[in-house]
Structure formats: C-alpha cells, structure tokens
Amino acid sequence: MAEEMILRGKAHVYGDDINTDYIISGKYKFKTLDMDELARHCMEDIDPEFAARVQPGDFIVAGENFGCGSSREQAPLVIKHAGVAAVLAKSFARIFFRNAINKGLPVVECDTSGIRQGDVLEVDLGAGKVTNLTRNAVVEIIPLPAVMMDILKEGGLTSYLKKHGGFRL
Amino acid sequence: MGLTITEKIFSNHLGRTVRAGELVVSEVDFMMGQDGTSPLAIQAFRELGGRRVHDPSRVVMVIDHSAPSPLEGISNLHAMMRRFAAEQGVHLYDVGCGVCHCLLPEQGHVVPGDIVIGADSHTTTYGAINAFSTGVGSTDLAAAMLTGRLWFKVPETLRLVLRGTLPAGVFSKDVALFLAGKLTADGANYLAVEYGGEVISSLSVEARFTISNMAVEMGAKAGLMEADEKTLKWISRRTARSFSPVAPDPDASYREVLEFDLRELSPQVALPHRVDNVKPVEEVEGIPIQEAVIGTCTNGRLEDLEVAARILAGRRVSPEVRLVVAPASRQVLLQAMEKGVVQRLVEAGAALVTPGCGPCVGTHNGIPADGERVISTANRNFKGRMGNANADIYLASPATVAASAVAGKITDPRRLL
Ligand code: SF4
Numbered sequence: 001m002a003e004e005m006i007l008r009g010k011a012h013v014y015g016d017d018i019n020t021d022y023i024i025s026g027k028y029k030f031k032t033l034d035m036d037e038l039a040r041h042c043m044e045d046i047d048p049e050f051a052a053r054v055q056p057g058d059f060i061v062a063g064e065n066f067g068c069g070s071s072r073e074q075a076p077l078v079i080k081h082a083g084v085a086a087v088l089a090k091s092f093a094r095i096f097f098r099n100a101i102n103k104g105l106p107v108v109e110c111d112t113s114g115i116r117q118g119d120v121l122e123v124d125l126g127a128g129k130v131t132n133l134t135r136n137a138v139v140e141i142i143p144l145p146a147v148m149m150d151i152l153k154e155g156g157l158t159s160y161l162k163k164h165g166g167f168r169l
Numbered sequence: 170m171g172l173t174i175t176e177k178i179f180s181n182h183l184g185r186t187v188r189a190g191e192l193v194v195s196e197v198d199f200m201m202g203q204d205g206t207s208p209l210a211i212q213a214f215r216e217l218g219g220r221r222v223h224d225p226s227r228v229v230m231v232i233d234h235s236a237p238s239p240l241e242g243i244s245n246l247h248a249m250m251r252r253f254a255a256e257q258g259v260h261l262y263d264v265g266c267g268v269c270h271c272l273l274p275e276q277g278h279v280v281p282g283d284i285v286i287g288a289d290s291h292t293t294t295y296g297a298i299n300a301f302s303t304g305v306g307s308t309d310l311a312a313a314m315l316t317g318r319l320w321f322k323v324p325e326t327l328r329l330v331l332r333g334t335l336p337a338g339v340f341s342k343d344v345a346l347f348l349a350g351k352l353t354a355d356g357a358n359y360l361a362v363e364y365g366g367e368v369i370s371s372l373s374v375e376a377r378f379t380i381s382n383m384a385v386e387m388g389a390k391a392g393l394m395e396a397d398e399k400t401l402k403w404i405s406r407r408t409a410r411s412f413s414p415v416a417p418d419p420d421a422s423y424r425e426v427l428e429f430d431l432r433e434l435s436p437q438v439a440l441p442h443r444v445d446n447v448k449p450v451e452e453v454e455g456i457p458i459q460e461a462v463i464g465t466c467t468n469g470r471l472e473d474l475e476v477a478a479r480i481l482a483g484r485r486v487s488p489e490v491r492l493v494v495a496p497a498s499r500q501v502l503l504q505a506m507e508k509g510v511v512q513r514l515v516e517a518g519a520a521l522v523t524p525g526c527g528p529c530v531g532t533h534n535g536i537p538a539d540g541e542r543v544i545s546t547a548n549r550n551f552k553g554r555m556g557n558a559n560a561d562i563y564l565a566s567p568a569t570v571a572a573s574a575v576a577g578k579i580t581d582p583r584r585l586l
Contacts (some may be wrong), residue, residue: 008397017354017443019273026530029203030235031242033212045553065355068388068531069551071211071290073306076243094359094390095290098281099306147192147320156217156306167194 005106007085007123009057011115012050019069020096029074033139038074044105049095052108056083059120059123061115063089074099086123088112088130089105101148104156109142171418173326174393176359176405178301181283184448188327189422195296197227197313198283198371203269205530206230206288206307208246211253213311225258229278231269232262233525239533251276257419258327265535266525267498270294270382270466275498277408281396283459284321286313291548293384297377298404299396299414301361324361325424328417331368338583339377342370342451342468342546344436345383351429358388358567360424363417374403375470382467383548386444387480436582438544439564442552450569450581458563460535460543461492462575463519464527468496468546469568474505477515477571478584486518487577493535494519496521517575531556544566544573 008079028041030062041049043060060066060079066089067075076099079099086106090113100107110130115121119134128141144152154160163168170186172180179187202210207230214222222228230250238244247264254261262272272290273279276562281299282457285292290304299496305319331344350422362384369377378393384392391549396404396414404412463469463477474496486492496502505511515521520535522528528535529547536545537560545555550562565573568582575585 019549019551021549022553022580023226025553025556026205026234027532027536027556029551030246030530030532031240033208048432055314063389065358068354069286069549070205071207071304071306073308091355091358093355093388095304095306098309102306102308108568117218145192145322147578148278157312158213161312161315166316167318169194169320 003131005125007057009059009085009121010053010055010139011059011117013115013117014060015060016063017068017085019043020067020072020075021069023067023073023075024078029072035077035081039078040080047166051082055080057085059121060087061112062087063112063125064091068093069099071095073099073103076103076105077169078130080105084144102157105150110139113129170422171201171420171456173361173421173423174299174363174415175301175324175326175391178282179323181282189277189323190318190322193323194318194320196317197285197286197319198311199278200310201269201273202230202307202310203234203289204236204247204250205234206310207250208268209307210288210314210542211249211311213308215478215535216315217311217315217448219311219315221258222257222314228259230254230259230261231266231272232264233268234530235532236523236525238266243454256297263500265523267501268466268469268526271470271497271501271507274298275407275500277410278410280404280408280410281400282412286310286319289537291382291387293392293461294378294466296383296392297382297394299394299452300402301391303390321334324359326361326363327357327364328423329424330361330428331364332365332428332430333368334371335368335431335434336567338586339434340566340568341372341379342454343434344431345380346439346447346470346564349383349386349439349445350437352377352387353445354386354443355388358385359392360389362387362389363393365395373472374399375472378506379467380466408568430493436566436569438569438579439550441550441561441563444549444564450579453579454581455580456542458490458573458578460537460545461570462490462528462535462543462545462547463489463567463570464495464497465529465547466497469495469501471501471504473546473567474501474510474514477567478510480515480568480571480582481517481575484517485573486576489577490574492519492574493522495522495534496524497523500555508523530554544570544579546570
C-alpha cells in the first residue's frame with residue numbers, strides 16, 4: 001500500500017528535539033485509551049493551537065531527533081488521530097520511529113530545512129521524494145530498513161504479524 | 170575484528186556471529202510493561218489474536234506511574250492490567266511495590282548477558298548489570314509477549330571511558346548529567362553506549378544504574394557496562410537464574426571512543442527545559458526553588474535517600490520549599506526505615522509518598538504551580554513534564570536536591586556534606 005502512497009497536505013513546522021511529552025503530555029496519556037480524546041491535546045505544551053489548526057492530511061515537519069523521550073506509543077497514535085498523514089524530520093528518536101511504523105504512521109527522514117510553516121508538500125513514499133509545491137523544491141527521502149517498509153506497507157505491526165504469523169527476516 | 174558487548178550478546182542469542190547493522194529476530198529473555206504502556210500492549214495483544222502469553226514467567230507488569238490511582242480513568246486501566254495478569258499468570262507488581270526499573274534488577278529478573286525489553290524508555294537502566302536492555306512501544310511488547318521474540322537492528326557502539334576518581338560531593342548523577350550535556354540529547358541516537366574506566370569500577374551497582382538509566386537521554390538504545398566482582402556479588406544475592414557475563418573484545422570495533430577525565434567534575438545541574446542544558450552548580454547557585462523531589466528510577470534507591478538524609482539530619486527543609494520523597498521500591502523503603510533514614514528525612518520536613526514514580530511524570534504527587542521552580546533527582550525536565558507547562562524543572566543529584574531544599578535555592582551540596 002505504501003508503495004503507491006502519495007500524500008499531499010500542509011506543513012506544520014517545529015524545531016529540533018520535539019519530545020514525546022510535547023506530543024502528548026503524561027498528564028493526559030495515562031487516563032484513557034481513547035485516542036480521539038487524547039488527540040485534542042496533541043502538541044499542546046508547545047503549540048496550543050495545533051489541534052484546532054491541523055487539517056486531515058497535513059504534515060508535521062521538524063528538525064533533528066523528533067520524538068525523543070518516553071516510549072509512549074500514544075505519541076504516534078495521537079498524531080495519527082489528529083489527522084496527520086506523515087511526520088517529516090531530519091532525524092527521529094529510535095523508539096518513536098519504531099512505534100510510528102508499528103502503528104502505520106509514515107515517518108519520513110529527509111532534509112526539512114527548506115520547509116516553512118504552511119508550505120504545501122507532496123510526499124511520495126514509493127518514489128522516495130518530497131516535493132515542496134509552494135517553493136518548487138524536491139528533497140530525497142532516506143529509505144527505511146526493509147523490515148520497517150514491510151510493516152508500514154501492511155499498515156502496522158499488528159496486521160503484519162497477523163498476515164505472516166511471525167517476523168520474516 | 171572483535172565484538173562489542175552488544176554484538177556478543179546478540180551473537181550468543183542467535184548462535185552465530187552477529188555484527189552491528191544487521192537486522193535480527195531474537196529471543197527476548199525478559200519483558201516488562203508499566204501502567205502507562207501496558208493497557209495499550211494488552212489491547213494490541215488482543216488485536217493480534219493473542220490468547221496465551223508465550224512464556225508468562227518472562228513477563229512482568231508494574232503499576233508505578235500513577236500509583237495509587239488519582240483518577241477513575243486510571244483506576245480502570247489498572248483494573249484491566251490486574252485482570253490480564255491474573256488470566257495469563259503474569260506477575261503483577263501492584264501499587265506500592267515500586268518503580269519498574271528499580272524492581273526488575275532488585276527482584277532478580279535480569280541477569281548479565283540478557284536481552285530485555287520494556288515498554289518504557291528508561292529500560293536502558295539494566296545495562297548497568299551487563300544486559301542489553303532497551304525501551305520499546307506497546308505493540309512491540311505485545312508482539313514479544315505473543316511470540317517470545319522481537320526484531321532488532323544491532324546497533325553500533327559508542328564507548329565512553331571515564332577516567333579519574335570523583336571528588337567528594339560529586340555522584341553518579343553528576344556524571345550522567347555531564348555526559349548528557351557533552352553528548353547532547355541525540356548524541357547517541359541509534360547507538361549502544363558502553364561505559365568503562367575507573368569511575369565506573371569505583372561506583373556501587375546502585376550508582377551505576379543512574380548512569381545507564383540516563384543513556385536514553387542521549388538517544389541511546391542501550392547503556393552497557395561490564396560485569397565485575399561488584400556486579401556478580403550484587404546479582405547472586407538476588408537471582409536463582411544462571412548467567413554468563415559478557416565483556417567486549419579488546420579489538421572490538423566502535424563507532425567512536427571518547428575519554429573524559431572526571432577528577433575535577435563539579436556537581437551538575439540540568440536547566441529547563443532540556444536534559445542536555447547542563448551547567449556546573451557554581452553557575453546556577455542561588456536560584457530560588459519551591460519544590461524539591463528525591464526519588465524516581467534514576468535516584469530513588471537506598472544510597473540516594475541516605476545521602477539526602479545525611480544532609481538533612483539536624484537541619485530543616487526551608488519553609489518556602491515542599492520536599493517530596495518517593496522511595497524507588499518497597500524494599501528501599503523498608504531498608505530506609507530500618508536504618509533510620511526515613512525518620513531523619515521526615516523529621517527534617519520531607520513529605521513521603523508511595524514507592525513508585527512519584528511526581529516524575531505529572532500525574533500526581535506534587536504538580537507544581539504556575540511560575541514555580543522544581544529541583545528534582547529525575548531524568549527529564551521537559552516543559553510540562555511534571556504536569557504544568559508553566560513550571561521550570563532543574564535536575565541534579567540527591568545531594569544537590571537535599572542541599573537546595575534546606576536553603577530554598579539551588580545550592581552546592583559540598584558545603585553541607
Ligand atoms: S520514575 Fe519517571 S522516568 Fe522513571 S519510569 Fe517512572 S515516570 Fe519514567
């Protein structure tokens with residue numbers, strides 16, 4: 001599925017080291033498994049307007065080390081439930097990276113330095129490139145390890161394991 | 170070319186030589202979920218069609234993050250964990266047992282050479298006893314509960330050699346903060362860290378946990394140390410499991426080897442809102458504080474409470490400050506009671522809370538007010554971490570926190586020791 005996935009949306013731009021507490025604060029995440037409710041608090045401590053501003057299909061765009069901090073899987077889940085189609089960053093913290101793939105949220109490692117707030121982007125996961133339609137610029141995506149691409153293609157680890165009955169390596 | 174600790178542990182598990190960069194599927198020796206991550210893992214386990222946990226004796230669940238529950242929603246998630254554990258024969262550490270990362274080694278669940286996963290980022294802690302242990306998300310935990318296995322990318326290793334002896338008043342927490350400051354929040358992203366040198370050998374096993382705990386604050390996947398006499402003695406008192414320690418080969422190939430001479434290290438403080446925003450205490454002394462926290466998986470062990478009690482004995486917590494103390498486990502609390510440590514802390518004005526995470530992650534037990542400053546022995550000071558985005562969190566050693574609680578402002582503990 002990911003191979004022909006072309007995503008198009010607006011960029012919401014952040015800096016380096018966006019941690020999982022910023023993505024979803026611990027004070028909310030322990031309370032419930034209702035991700036739509038949690039999604040209303042997505043990015044709240046650094047960008048209180050985000051939940052109201054984000055449109056389905058938009059992108060979160062960041063610098064280095066996106067998703068550092070805790071192992072909470074609620075982080076990629078609330079991003080997904082907020083309607084975000086993919087997260088683009090120069091680099092990701094490893095647990096977040098793994099969780100996002102496991103939950104079927106595309107994470108795109110690429111040079112995000114030219115992307116500005118509100119730019120319209122087209123992300124082509126199959127071809128491995130991001131086109132900034134606002135600025136007419138193209139950047140390449142750093143490819144995922146094969147096992148991660150397989151999991152993402154199946155829409156996450158749960159459907160991957162159900163389909164294959166185990167890990168295929 | 171020789172192998173790192175990480176490469177050897179994976180090689181031992183797979184029965185062939187494995188090198189950094191390889192993707193492998195390995196048996197997992199032990200796994201853990203806490204109350205913030207287990208409910209999602211249970212949900213994922215069910216979605217996977219899971220009926221029985223592969224090997225319940227290799228799984229524990231811990232209720233520590235919001236324990237006892239401050240809210241009805243959390244109580245229901247706790248109840249879900251209790252039902253799952255009972256149904257599956259998985260051991261559950263309930264309210265009051267302590268923080269997961271203190272419990273697992275203390276209760277003898279982890280031994281040298283193990284591969285351990287925990288649905289909590291500070292699972293790196295057990296690297297201090299020579300285990301490859303790493304944090305994962307809930308779905309990875311569910312997959313491992315179901316199959317007993319998980320896929321890993323074997324990481325390259327960054328070796329940190331810590332030279333010298335620590336001066337009086339300087340502790341392993343100061344070393345962990347110093348390294349986070351030097352390497353920054355993503356300085357070890359995707360890498361395993363191996364710690365070596367005289368500083369590590371001179372530390373107690375408890376103090377070593379503090380350093381491996383904070384490996385993840387530099388982005389590391391694991392924070393490993395070799396097992397020495399102290400480790401073996403510490404483990405053998407706690408476990409019935411057999412094990413073989415793993416040392417790196419002398420010609421192991423590292424991403425990088427960095428040496429630090431710590432003979433002149435001062436007590437360190439991380440300033441808001443980043444763990445790598447670290448300064449020596451001399452540069453931040455005098456900043457007024459309203460709350461002080463001693464505890465957490467980083468620094469809630471017996472010797473942490475002891476050093477705090479040493480500073481607080483015969484003194485009083487400043488009337489401007491609330492000092493919250495959360496022992497890391499029931500065993501720590503019992504020992505601290507036996508040794509009179511609790512008596513001294515409480516007499517000095519400390520508020521003792523349930524063994525567990527305490528106010529670390531902002532669910533209960535001491536959420537700061539707007540504009541307040543907190544000094545804590547925890548491992549993270551992100552904005553909002555303790556439940557209020559309008560408060561500032563400073564991180565330091567138990568000695569620095571205790572000294573600051575007495576003075577009502579950030580204080581160099583060396584003057585009070
Ligand atoms: S004490 Fe804090 S850092 Fe440690 S496990 Fe609990 S919440 Fe996480």
